[in-house]
Amino acid sequence: MWRALAYLVLLAVAAFGAVWIADRPGTVTLVWNGYQVGTSLALAIVGVIAVAIALGFVWAFIRGMIGLPEALVRGSAERRRTKGLSALSRGMIAVGSGDPLAAKRYAGDAERLLGTEPLTLLLKAQAAQISGDRDGAERAFQAMADDPETRVLGLRGLFVEARRRDDEIAARAYASEAARLAPSVTWANDAMLEAHCADTDWTGALETVERRASLGLIDKQAAKRQRAVLLTAIARDREAGEPEAAAERALQAVKLAPGLVPAACLAGRLLARRGDLKKAARVVEAAWRINPHPDLTQVYLGLRTGDSVRDRLARAENLAKISSWDPEARLAVAQAALDAREFGRAREAIQPLTLEGPTVRTCPMMAAIEEAEHGAQSGRAREWLSRAARAPRDPLWIADGVASQTWEPVSPISGQLDAFTWQAPPNALGAPSEPMDPEEDEPQPGHTLVAAPASAGAPANSVAKPILAEVKADKPAASDPISAGMAAVALPVSGASGSGVTVGVRDTSKPLSSLAPRPEGSNI
Secondary structure, three states, X not given: OHHHHHHHHHHHHHHHHHHHHHHOOOEEEEEEOOEEEEEEHHHHHHHHHHHHHHHHHHHHHHHHHHOHHHHHHHHHHHHHHHHHHHHHHHHHHHHHXXXXXXXXXXXXXXXXXXXXOHHHHHHHXXXXXXXXXXXXXXXXXXXXXXXXXXXXXXXXXXXXXXXXXXXXXXXXXXXXXXXXXXXXXXXXXXXXXXXXXXXXXXXXXXXXXXXXXXXXXXXXXXXXXXXXXXXXXXXXXXXXXXXXXXXXXXXXXXXXXXXXXXXXXXXXXXXXXXXOHHHHHHHHHHHHHHOOOHHHHHHHHOOOOOOOHHHHHHHHHHHHHHOOOOHHHHHHHHHHHHHOOOHHHHHHHHHHHHOOOOOOXXXXXXXXXXXXXXXXXXXXXXXXXXXXXXXXXXXXXXXXXXXXXXXXXXXXOOOOEOOOEEEOOOOOOXXXXXXXXXXXXXXXXXXXXXXXXXXXXXXXXXXXXXXEEEOOOOOOHHHOHHHHHOHHHHOXXXXXXXXXXXXXXXXOOOOHXXXXXXXXXOOO
């Protein structure tokens, strides 16, 4: 629109000039070398314009002839660049489609046509990667790392290659350099966090998390949760030698994540140790409202070491009221009532848990109540103990297939921070991926076996190769009466129907009453 308007304005100006000249006739006389030429003003103006146009064409022709070699060279370079960009594009497509031969061919064409451009080096490195040429990939990434414009990208590639050859020292060095050059690079921050966690350098990991949060690499809630986990790890390491500093870190963790069970348990223990029982109780109760957990029960019932069994029962009932009689609260009340020899109260508390799908912890508890009330040879006690062998398993701390009775800040498999979640292990079994070696798969002391989920079409009589998971506990497993009563529940096998069955072993040298927990060693 503006161009049309400008054209009309110029046309109007030209018309106005022509009319103005026509209204004012005149004569132009040119005298040169004895000759005199006269003409009208209008013809003179037209002649001048024609001569100017002719001179313009002549000058353009001369410039074109002078610049012809340069234009030819520039045209050839443009054609090479166009071909190089086409090869680069096709090479990227070949890398994405997994065609190593085409990727290497196009990478060579792109390098020949474009030279050592950043994208050319990247294509060359990726082509070497998908073709299995690790040395070629490292050379390409090293060339990128030597160029200031592509240094971080080259470091990323060198980091990946170092990880592939299990060179953790080199991988950490590349990640550290990348984090120094570009603090907002996500992969470098993740690698540094993983390295700090692997070295149990919780302070360094905490600084990395705070830097990531300040740069906006993670959302605020995730950052708060990770800070709480790391503060809990720091407090746990300092619990024995620096209880005051440990208590401060644990309280900071509880403030950031009130539902983090390990932080609440640690804060409760440390506060109770220095005599601040009310604050300890408030911390544990707040965590219990969010996440009822047996570890919280153990800490809450043991806040005062001199409490009688009836005092512990009152505390357990208080937890039950707070959580509206959550299953964990019912188990806690039943345990405390059993310790207090109030069998009717214990039975009343645990009865709702027996109506549908009683778990491994519920069945031995009922067996202990029946034995304490009706004698060691009670048929009902034996019935409950046998039901425990087929009962669903209770939740454990699980991360990457590893099941543990104690929480850890990072996964022992992947090294991921805050990987452990409180959940029930799978009860279904899958077919073995390879023949089982009896010696290799024999459980070692301090380990538990967790069955993998069933795969589709698995044979009914197949036995899953379990995942061997190390269990770290502050006390021996025998100190937990329910766990001691059903210690072998961890080994799953399959029955004729193909469903998961768990085998339980009882020590016949001890009566069932020995399975009843004591106040000092209760883990419920």
